[in-house]
Amino acid sequence: MNVYFHTFGCKANQYDTEVVRQAFADRGAVVVDDPARADLAVVNSCTVTHTSEAKLRTFVRRLARGGQGLETVVMGCAAALDDGTIVALPSVRAVVGGADPGAVLRAAGLPAEASLPFPLSATRSGGQGVRSRGWLKIQDGCDEHCTFCATTIARGANRSRPVAEIVAEARLLAAHHAELVLTGVHIGTYGRDRTSHDTRRTTLGELLEALVRAVPAVRFRLSSIEATEVDDPIARLLIEAPRHLAAHLHAPLQSGSDRVLHRMGRHWYTAATYRKRIEWLAERLPILGLGADLITGFPAETEADHRATVELVRALPFTYLHVFPFSVRPDAPAARLRDQLPPAPIRDRAAELRELGEAKATAYRAARRGARADGVVSGRQGGKVEVLTEDYLSVYLPTAGWDLRPRFEVTVD
Template sequence: MQAWKFYFITFGCKVNQYETQSLREAWQARGGVECDDPAQADVVCVNSCAITARGERDARNAVFRLRRAAPAARLILTGCAARLFEDFRRHGHEDCVQPDLVLPQGDKRLLLAGPWTEEAQAPAGEAQAPSYPPFAISGFRRARPVLKVQDGCQHRCTYCIVPLTRGRCLSRPPEDVIAEARRLLLAGHAEIMISGINLRQYGRDNADFGDFWSLLRRLDAALAPEFAGRGRFRISSLEPSQLDDEGVETLMACRMLCPQLHISLQHASQPVLRRMGRGHYTAEMLQRAVERLHAHWPVMGLGADIIAGFPGEREEDVACLLDFVRETPFSYAHVFPYSRRPGTAADRFDGHLPQQV
């Protein structure tokens, strides 16, 4: 097979980075050679994100920019923003640049067979039940590889478009997780990021898999005898509700775990959390867990995602959040302004705040 060149641009979360790596390895196995200049590529692929309006806009602008840079290349748009591209075109932008192939997130797996039209087609026949997408990797371009263990989310936070773009929760079989972690450790990676769209929902689609904490215990038991002390795991994101007795005890028992937590907190005010559809936890759950972990991890990293300006947020809600941040030993925070996403429940809420607020 004659060599052909491809170029990737990836937006969004660590799961997207992981899936790009999986496609990269699959295309290289089919004779593809990655290049750093889209103008030299035969295939250009945009792996997009739609979690915020800015993320969607960045991916859409990349499509236009890359068509100009590589007019003869096969241009593919996939990922979470792909299903929104047609809506953008219909709303007064009929003359916008069209990719040669648009594959929504649910069909991204088809690209594992290659980037060409005859290969990237959904199988004919009756629709089949969703299954965990068969992405897998053997290496990573960065020092800390991502290990994807879960996809999708069924919680439907009122601000979040992810359930519309990635669909229902799908969990990766534990034996596949362990095998890939071993591959990455043997390849020389010293730290692996365990990631998913919503780790709290791991195993909900298959009771035989257990929950996320049982997965972490199995992973540690299988690999710690060989790799403890020369390799470790980092968890991408947890919710405060996961930091119950089982969660804290699992964190303290694992021998290969990095002493760091990133928490999908979003807010500390309970009225705001309830409007977000996240009333199943409180900020105090995080504080109690950190107090318990301090004896085991006297020095640890602690980060959080926080959304500012959610519809209906009051000054007293902001004061509650600021007090919580001052009282909690955060190492850092990822703070985002609320982004209005069409199709979400919050899009229809009253009390949207001016952007300057």
């Protein structure tokens, strides 16, 4: 069986796809890069925005038009919340909510034990060429209930993997990857759910310390972490061990207005506590890639709320922004909030923040130009090798001069 994989959404989804890809390969399936050569497509879906679900539907329809007898299995978050729309798309064989590789195998008609043995991660390159960066999932789910988010419904409560299992998997992955990105849905809450196996709860900082001790050659990177959940052990590693933990934080802000944060259900920080933690870190880190997610036009957001966000963004040393115009997710509580905004201010506020984000990114890049950086190869295309620095800048070098090492010093251009 030839199988084609496609992933929408976050790094946790990319990790899940890798796990499923490996499960198929282990059962003799051939992984192909071209859907025209596939008997089956596995599409890992995302529900974070209205657009991501629209893109999924378009993509599945396109697969159905292009493949001779191709069938599609849709897995992931949007699949978990499917109201019958996805299953009715052309050529869809099955819809599997979540990311259980056994369930996806069975949906494809392949045998699978009830629960697949560890390790499940992407320990091989899978024929995709150079893979110097890998993903290591440390937990799934989230115990919070942000009113704009349907992820909690799709992925369930916080479930942390045991430290020993993660460390063993990191050792395996280290044979193929110079950088491992710690992924999950809410990684800052790592360990808070674990009481029975561990004598006491292990925090994310303690997990990181164990990983750095076990595989010192690897550069770890945090995927996305709440600013106020960067505790002192994590901060210490960021400051004192930049070769082991990349100087990069993606810290969702969503809004700079406490009123809006309250309506979003984001009770664990305020604009002031977010700012204080980021400023404390930025003062101590000479190099810091800093990103944030922002939502514009949340229900009842006023112009004054938006100005508070703009001012906070101006004040902090962001090096890039991900700006999302608010879109109604029918499964998320925010869909039922009063005072939904018309499209124009949602769009205009997003445009303003994106412009600000681009200006900050350009200024940061200019400030780093000519500096040496710790580079890890992240891909190859068009005769160039893409190298990712510790602070999340991409540098492109001609493939011709590359000696195939996965990690080396580069000059930021």
